[in-house]
Amino acid sequence: MSFTRPMLRNVHVVGGALAAALLASGCAGAGPYDHAVTYVPLAGEDDAAKGARDFDPVLVQREREAWHRGTVSLFGVVVARAPGPAGAAYLTLSVRRLEGRNVCEYATDETTCRTTVSDSDFGVVHAVVALRPEDDVGQHSVGTGSLLRLVGPLAQDPDPNDGTSVLRPTFYRHWPRYFFVTKAAAATMRQ
Numbered sequence: 001m002s003f004t005r006p007m008l009r010n011v012h013v014v015g016g017a018l019a020a021a022l023l024a025s026g027c028a029g030a031g032p033y034d035h036a037v038t039y040v041p042l043a044g045e046d047d048a049a050k051g052a053r054d055f056d057p058v059l060v061q062r063e064r065e066a067w068h069r070g071t072v073s074l075f076g077v078v079v080a081r082a083p084g085p086a087g088a089a090y091l092t093l094s095v096r097r098l099e100g101r102n103v104c105e106y107a108t109d110e111t112t113c114r115t116t117v118s119d120s121d122f123g124v125v126h127a128v129v130a131l132r133p134e135d136d137v138g139q140h141s142v143g144t145g146s147l148l149r150l151v152g153p154l155a156q157d158p159d160p161n162d163g164t165s166v167l168r169p170t171f172y173r174h175w176p177r178y179f180f181v182t183k184a185a186a187a188t189m190r191q
Contacts, residue, residue: 053072075095076147078093103116119182128155
């Protein structure tokens with residue numbers, strides 16, 4: 001099939017309109033990877049975390065019953081991924097604190113800001129996560145070095161290998177490796 005000039009012109013117009021629509025949708029809000037000066041929750045994220053306690057591994061050990069009655073919220077960097085039950089992923093995470101301000105390369109350009117967590121961890125937790133297809137396989141899938149925000153109840157039984165808590169999240173948010181930074185990045189990125 002050969003294309004005539006009017007056909008090609010229509011392809012360019014439609015393609016240009018599609019590109020403009022995609023650009024406009026990408027610029028609205030902070031986006032899935034939180035390109036803003038301060039942390040911006042996704043739609044439904046605040047509702048999912050309402051009433052959840054920030055995970056504290058020391059208090060979980062001391063007050064096990066109380067912590068297993070509600071939901072917890074945490075940010076963690078994946079250090080290991082293995083197959084879990086019923087097709088879920090079994091993740092081991094280094095628990096981090098969310099920084100109050102994201103690190104930005106340029107102070108006047110929020111698109112250069114990245115969600116920022118603490119350099120060091122303050123505990124280890126495991127999670128059984130039913131991943132969405134785009135997070136399960138592919139270039140930006142959940143793997144070593146990914147950042148996750150998890151919200152959900154703690155399982156009654158700890159991990160059989162190291163005795164640490166296991167979370168069964170009802171909500172998760174994912175930043176692939178290199179789509180977030182730790183506070184140490186402030187030394188190399190302008191703010």
